[in-house]
Amino acid sequence: MGVEGIGARVVRKEDKRFITGKGRYVDDIKLLGMTHAHFIRSPHAHAKVKGIDSSAALKMPGVVAVLTGQQLVDDKVGNLICGWAITSKDGSPMKMGAWPAMAPETVRFVGQAVAVVIADSKNLARDAAEAVVVDYEELPAVADVHAAIKAGAPQLHPEAPGNQVYDWVIGDEGATDAAFAKAANVVKLDVTNNRLAPNAMEPRAAIADYDAAEEHFTLYTTSQNPHVARLVLSAFYNIAPEHKLRVIAPDVGGGFGSKIFIYPEEMVALWASKKVGRPVKWTGDRTEAFLTDAHGRDHVTHAEMAFDANNKIIGLKVKTYANFGAYMSLFSSSVPTYLYATLLSGQYNIPAIHAEVIGVYTNTTPVDAYRGAGRPEASYLIERLMETAARQLKVDPAQLRRTNFITQFPHQTPVIMAYDTGDFNASLDAAMKAIDYAGFAARKAQAKSEGKLRGIGVSCYIEACGIAPSKAVGSLGAGVGLWESAEVRVNPVGTIEVLTGSHSHGQGHETVFAQLISDRLGIPISQVSIVHGDTDKVQFGMGTYGSRSAAVGLTAILKAVEKVESKAKKIAAHQLEASEADIVIENGEFKVTGTDKAIALPMVALAAYTAHNLPDGMEPGLKESAFYDPSNFTFPAGTYICELEVDPGTGKTSFVNFVAADDFGRLINPMIVEGQVHGGLVQGIGQALLEHAIYDANGQPVTASFMDYAMPRADDVPSFNLSHTTTLCPGNPLGIKGCGEAGAIGASAAVINAITDAIGKNNLEMPATPDRVWRTIHAA
Amino acid sequence: MSTVKLTVNGKAVAVDVEDRTLLVHLLRDHLNLTGTHVGCDTSQCGACVVHMDGRAVKSCTMLAGQADGANVTTIEGIAKGDELHPMQAAFRDNHGLQCGYCTPGMIMSAIDIVHRHGGQLDEATVRQELEGNICRCTGYHNIVKAVLDAAGRMKVSQAAE
DSSP states (O other), X not given: OOTTSTTOOOOOTTHHHHHTTOOOBGGGOOOTTOEEEEEEEOSSSSEEEEEEEOHHXXXXXXXXXXXXXXXXXXXXXXXOOOXXXXXXXXXXXXXXXXXXXXXXXXXXXXXXXXXXXXXXXXXXXXXXXXXXXXXXXXXXXXXXXXXXXXXXXXXXOTTSGGGEEEEEEXXXXXXXXXXXXTOSEEEEEEEEEOOBOOOOSSOOEEEEEEETTTTEEEEEEOOSOHHHHHHHHHHTTOSXXXXXXXXXXXXXXXXXXXXXXXXXXXXXXXXXXXXXXXXXXXXXXHHXXXXXXXXXXXXXXXXXXXXXXXXXXXXXXXXXXXXXXXXXXXXXXXXXXXXTGGGTTTTBOOSOEEEEEEEEEOSSOOBOOOXXXXXXXXXXXHHHHHHHHHHHHTSOHHHHHHHHBOOSSSEEOSSSXXXXXXXXXHHHHHHHHHHTGGGHHHHHHHHXXXXXXXXXXEEEEEOOBSOOOHHHHHHTTBSSOOOEEEEEEEOTTSOEXXXXXXXXXXXXXXXXXXXXXXXXXXXOGGGEEEEOSBTTTSOOOOOSOTTOIIIIIIHHHHHHHHHHHHHHHHHXXXXXXXXXXXXXXXXXXXXXXXXXXXXXXXXXXXXXXXXXXXXXTOOSOXXXXXXXXXXXXXXOEEEEEEEXXXXXXXXXXXXXXXXXXXXXXXXXXXXXXXXXXXXXXXXXXXXXXXXXXXXOTTSOBSOOSXXXXXXXXXXXXXXXXXXXXXXXXXXXTTOBOOOSSHHHHHHHHHHHHHHHHHHTOSOOOSSOOHHHHHHHHHOO | OEEEEEEEXXXXXXXXXXXXXXXXXXXXXXXXXXTSOOSOSSSOSOTTEEEETXXXXXXXXXXXXXXXXXXXXXXXXXXXXXXOOHHHHHHHHTTOOSSOSSHHHHHHHHHHHHHXXXXXXXXXXXXXXXXXXXXXXXXXXXXXXXXXXXXXXXXXXXXXX
């Protein structure tokens, strides 16, 4: 590797603007004549909208307009869509109720918009919103999945009787039943995967600007995937055709999945900017984020695992109720199905699996992908089951995992996924060594003598990343392909611009992607610019989520660079009067191998653009593009082990050590990879110990600010001990698996396994707050 | 409306604002100092931290009028030209930031922490002191490293002065 090439711990190019306050987020942008939007949101979880009286508001100074859901209907603006079609076990399509951007008739969750005030300033819009009178007729509401599917429960959508979206199955039920019939032992577990609020630190925001002369819209938005936003806004919402809509996602302050989706607010801002003839800006506040950013997780599951007499797993049965909230968000349907149940084999040889997933509407904020998206729920379930089994079978939990590890690759699981490579023993060994697993018993005894309950918890996760092979996801119901595109432009002076459809909102693409160019062409990363986040600059792309940007996005860049290299070698050979086959690229020079003849990249680039002396028939210029569609998912995997102490007097948990051994394939920038793991681990620990988006029985949110929702803070979490084992991914030329979600996928089970080990009780729901732990310790 | 007179990053300014204007909005909307962010509206997250008369304050939790006559420093005002403040450099060198949204507030709080502890810091103290700043990206690991690193650098640079 070069000093800035693949594998180098290069500090980030993008940091300077962030540490000096020069980042440019949506809310930092001001346009001439800009108005400000404030949404009027339902305070009720379920109600009829009987009328909206905006007459007093419209008389207030500075108020430009009050727009309602009925006007959206009148203007034939489309409803929000769900982009992944799931088929129930009876062959019927999923049952979806319509989701208008502002509700004209019925509101189905607290925070759903019914109208928007447009005014000269944000304060004036807020003041005027107070003067808008909405006449609601309250309806009975339901927030809990089990309550929602009971006979007589309040019904959300006439299209979905019994509040059921789908009843979906995967796997071989007959084979699984047969395995259970001959099992020596069966382990049973009920778990709830608690609902989380994603809480990117930058609240969502949008600025829409309509140019009446050109009939053209520009949208600045907090998006992880501006091209997908443009596609959806154009194709489904009737806002504008794609060539008349530019979507810009500038610096975006975190996403974690919540900024994948196209939300009502940006649709309304676009529509309103045309109606009022001025730019419209909306910036959400934190409570709006809690009420309207798609939530994550929220599963209730019963699972049973069958073992033979040698402690080998022979079957797994899972039944999961997934709470979708009040409407089906953009990719929500795929999360508890193809992103969850397809990972239920974990790292283990399980010959027979059958899973049933029932998707349920409730009067709560819609639920969709949040860091890990289905895979944390699968990993948590399997790793809690393995721990429960080890306790029931009275074997060491690490050994039980080892007994059941998949060791031969490729491995076809009974739930679609074909794992390409891995070495699960290697990551388990590395983690056990790092935490001194063998010495734990002595440490536990020592802690006991000091009045503390010490526990250790193992979690061996696997995930499917590098999302995703287009043909495969298309066959499973996805409405889009999940390839990525790239363009590499060598300028006449030899500097390089890389245009990518990936989007960086903290991942460090401006550095990591430049490292690949540096590695290939031998130029410093300071001479490479990464261009992203603007549909006018980058032709198309699918954005960033599902740990896909290195495995898919960077591979697309590699494909484009290879084309550039090929043309540049032809030019160099021509200039040096050598054979193209003899040209090698070293330290930014094109050399004739075995000679001292060389020409530097800038001279090759200049030759390409002056076109005075190119090979016959060659087009001028040095710019190439590529689309890359992966052939399979990638399968990052690893082992996390957590050691902690519980104070039996207070139920408070204190970390002693947390080790992570991950196999992400090839690492481009280990410093950035470690940062991704740290952040993911804390989101997983947050779920295990602190975070819970809570609704009361009537659908009122109880946690709608940082005063009520416990975000992990610096003194809640430990420093981490990270290491890597490596099996290169055979599915892409760089051998990359992806690292963005692993921490969030694997951490929560390690924590709960450790606490339950410490307190000697197996059943403990997340978040394991001191109160809940204390009650569990002292329960009969 | 009132006129608020204050010094921001060494420059005297007088700004006409509605009486209900928060300091953060004076900085962002009137002075275009958009490095100071709003992340929570409830004084919890610390994305809005600036220095007022040498102390870290949450600029979303005070009225602009309360800063009348004060000396305010924002993230835009801590580097000396092209020379980064040691805390800024430490955040970059230790990968103490990802999306960058919490970063200005983190850096302003962290400088205050180092000042108050006279550079005598350990990991537990830094974690406790960062209680009023929330980061969703980094898991705090590298932020803590950066603050400890900067504490050393700030001691050295003070000694040099």
